[in-house]
Amino acid sequence: MKAIMKAFKKAVALDSTVHRYLKVKMPEDYLYMENVEVVPLTYSEILSATMYYPVMFGIQDEIVFPFAVIGINNKNIFLKKNGQWKLDTVPNICKHYPFGVFKEEDDYTIIFDETFASSDGERIFDDDGNETEFFSKIKAGLTELARDFHDAEECSKELFEGGYLRTLNLDIETKLGKMQFRNMLIANIEHMSRLQPEKLYNLNSKGYLLILHAHYLSLRNFKLFDIFAEI
Structure with a gap:
């Protein structure tokens, strides 16, 4: 992921020296996502x-990536007032917050939202700069x-x-307002209809054909915004 999710208010790269005595208080709900409208998706959850x-699909700095629209006008419509998600399908990136990963060229860096630093939280590193058991589990997930x-x-x-x-x-256009998307990418259905059988087979064998059709049909989910906005 090249871009940093909007939920990160003060993202910094973790460093065992700089953050030797850092303590983290993990969030108990998803309230930090209340103003997020878009999240990048991992392959397994598309x-x-x-x-x-x-x-x-979007493109940034020549990197193409899938993303999900979860809100409009600084309002996440899939979030309840008590901070719980309205669906069982919560974007993967949310499950690791206040930690995340940032891609620079071919390398990934672990980032952390410093707004979740707390004197009564869990240590990330011990006094010698080694990872704690708490952070080792988080790092494995990241x-x-x-x-x-x-x-x-x-x-x-x-x-x-x-x-x-x-x-x-x-x-x-929804009950909550209008949204404009410019230079986004969607499945080229016309191109796909002219594909030779061997190319279709190759797409299907990789699981990409199903992703293309599912993503194309998912645009109708904008109709759900009016429903979820009232729940």
Whole structure:
């Protein structure tokens, strides 16, 4: 993931020297997501995300990636007032907060939102600068998250370079307001309809064909915004 999720108010790269005595208080709910409208998706969750969220592809600094739209006008419509998620399908990136990963070229760096530093939290490093058991478990999850983001980028890159995605400008109107999407990418259905059987087979064998169709149909989930906004 190249971009940092909007939920991070004060993101910093973790350092065993600088943050030797850092303590972290993990969030008890998802209230930190209340103003987030868009989240990047990992490869393993794309299909499940298309069931409820509009899923599209974006491009930043030549990196193509999938993302889900979860809100509008600084309001996450899938979040209850008590901070609980309205669905069982919570974006993977949310499950690791206030930690995350940031990609710079081919390397991933662990980041942390300093607003969750707390005197009564859990230590990240011990006095010798070694990882605590608490952080080792978190780091293992972040390592898997980075791999999953990498797979999402590889899938998106192949689809883009193969001509299976096309540029889209989209205007959406809901009860909560209007949304404009410029230079987004969606499945190029016309191109896919002209594919030779062997190319279709290759897409299907990789699982990409199902992703393309599911993502394309997920745009109708914008209709759910009016429903979830009232729950």
